[in-house]
Amino acid sequence: MSQYVAFTEQDAIRYVQKNTTLFNIDDSLTCYEFGDGNLNMVFRVSNQAGQSIILKQALPYARCVGESWPLTLDRARIEAEALLAHSKVSPGHTAKVIAYNPELALMLLEDLGHMQILRTAQNQGQHFPLLGQHMAHYFANTAFYHSDFYLTAQRKKALVAQFINPELCQITEDLFLTDPFVGHERNNYPAELEPEVSKLQSNTSLRLAVAKLKSKFLSCPQTLLHGDVHSGSIFVDQSQTKLIDPEFAFFGPIGFDLGSFIGNLLINYCAQTGRMSDETARQTMQQHLLETLNITTSGFVQQFTELAAQHCQDISFADATYQQAFLQQVLQDAIGYSGCELIRRTIGLAHTSDIDTISDEKARLAVQQRTLVLGQALILNAQQVTTSAQLAELLHQHLN
Numbered sequence: 498m499s500q501y502v503a504f505t506e507q508d509a510i511r512y513v514q515k516n517t518t519l520f521n522i523d524d525s526l527t528c529y530e531f532g533d534g535n536l537n538m539v540f541r542v543s544n545q546a547g548q549s550i551i552l553k554q555a556l557p558y559a560r561c562v563g564e565s566w567p568l569t570l571d572r573a574r575i576e577a578e579a580l581l582a583h584s585k586v587s588p589g590h591t592a593k594v595i596a597y598n599p600e601l602a603l604m605l606l607e608d609l610g611h612m613q614i615l616r617t618a619q620n621q622g623q624h625f626p627l628l629g630q631h632m633a634h635y636f637a638n639t640a641f642y643h644s645d646f647y648l649t650a651q652r653k654k655a656l657v658a659q660f661i662n663p664e665l666c667q668i669t670e671d672l673f674l675t676d677p678f679v680g681h682e683r684n685n686y687p688a689e690l691e692p693e694v695s696k697l698q699s700n701t702s703l704r705l706a707v708a709k710l711k712s713k714f715l716s717c718p719q720t721l722l723h724g725d726v727h728s729g730s731i732f733v734d735q736s737q738t739k740l741i742d743p744e745f746a747f748f749g750p751i752g753f754d755l756g757s758f759i760g761n762l763l764i765n766y767c768a769q770t771g772r773m774s775d776e777t778a779r780q781t782m783q784q785h786l787l788e789t790l791n792i793t794t795s796g797f798v799q800q801f802t803e804l805a806a807q808h809c810q811d812i813s814f815a816d817a818t819y820q821q822a823f824l825q826q827v828l829q830d831a832i833g834y835s836g837c838e839l840i841r842r843t844i845g846l847a848h849t850s851d852i853d854t855i856s857d858e859k860a861r862l863a864v865q866q867r868t869l870v871l872g873q874a875l876i877l878n879a880q881q882v883t884t885s886a887q888l889a890e891l892l893h894q895h896l897n
């Protein structure tokens with residue numbers, strides 16, 4: 498990485514001028530940095546005609562903390578290569594990578610500024626009727642085509658090696674699967690939540706279930722995951738859904754991505770109670786979120802089942818009964834991980850604006866209490882669920 502230098506806006510302009518054909522030589526280019534994520538720099542370079550391109554660059558540390566939290570630059574290569582791999586099997590559902598440069602830890606991406614970040618849109622109460630269908634396609638295809646059902650053992654191991662991502666995985670192992678359940682100084686929650694947090698952390702059944710989920714995250718390379726499917730990593734409009742930001746990609750348990758997404762839908766569901774004062778609009782939004790969740794989960798199971806029936810390459814995994822049992826376990830894992838996402842976004846280091854921007858303190862606290870109860874119920878009951886209809890029933894019991 499000797500060539501690496503953290504870019505200024507002028508560097509970004511020079512790089513784009515030299516390395517793309519998007520702009521004419523005499524175009525006057527402008528640039529601004531507008532990254533709002535936890536880790537990286539994101540520049541938008543535009544010409545006077547309004548054409549633009551995104552340059553995303555990793556810093557040698559986590560942006561949200563600073564130089565005291567060093568972080569591998571290799572995450573930029575992983576992110577670009579995961580976007581490319583996923584775009585091959587779920588075309589149209591990832592941001593297009595125009596170029597990437599591992600030495601400079603940067604990539605050039607299509608500008609999706611005409612779309613909206615899902616979290617922002619959901620916080621405003623917007624509906625996206627095709628979201629569930631698109632996410633189901635993305636989850637089923639990215640999971641199936643990078644799994645042992647499809648890849649030869651040799652090819653799969655080569656890909657596992659290509660996507661070894663220990664530093665970013667450790668962030669998830671710590672922030673998602675450890676700190677909230679055992680206590681850590683990085684955790685971040687209001688003092689009023691202390692009774693709920695200490696009850697949660699002393700629940701041995703919960704800790705056991707989370708230990709199993711963490712063990713699976715550490716040691717179950719089932720497929721090439723995005724690794725961080727939260728609603729800040731999804732661009733949407735009424736006709737399209739595109740994922741960004743898979744810098745946490747690695748080979749892990751299939752249920753992790755689906756579970757992260759389900760968790761984010763449920764965070765928004767709970768948050769709407771503190772956000773929307775119009776009860777009819779709130780109920781309509783919450784119903785839409787549950788429909789999206791159902792369409793995603795049932796669509797994922799159905800499409801993975803069809804892919805496995807038609808394209809399974811390994812005779813040992815060709816049996817439909819085996820495939821059904823495998824998918825049941827994936828669904829149970831997803832439910833467990835969704836519960837962890839609800840809990841870690843409430844009391845862990847990294848929160849979400851769905852909850853944190855609720856201005857009324859009492860309403861915010863009530864939402865936080867609800868996400869903690871729901872998260873625990875999902876983790877503790879995951880093993881009882883065998884179909885997406887049963888997941889809908891479990892949610893019905895705990896949300897009403």
Ligand SMILES: Nc1ncnc2c1ncn2[C@@H]1O[C@H](COP(=O)(O)OP(=O)(O)O)[C@@H](O)[C@H]1O
Nearest residue numbers: 533534535536537539551606607608609610742
């Ligand atoms: N391809 C893109 N087009 C338009 N905006 C983008 C694009 N990629 C990222 N962004 C903007 O940059 C922000 C941060 O990007 P993200 O990839 O989430 O960064 P980080 O890795 O730091 O979390 C996004 O919330 C979005 O506003």
Ligand SMILES: CSC[C@H]1O[C@H](OP(=O)(O)O)[C@H](O)[C@@H]1O
Nearest residue numbers: 534535536559668672725742847
């Ligand atoms: C210190 S990283 C915290 C948190 O941030 C990541 O998300 P993003 O890069 O999209 O902001 C990831 O969810 C990590 O757990």
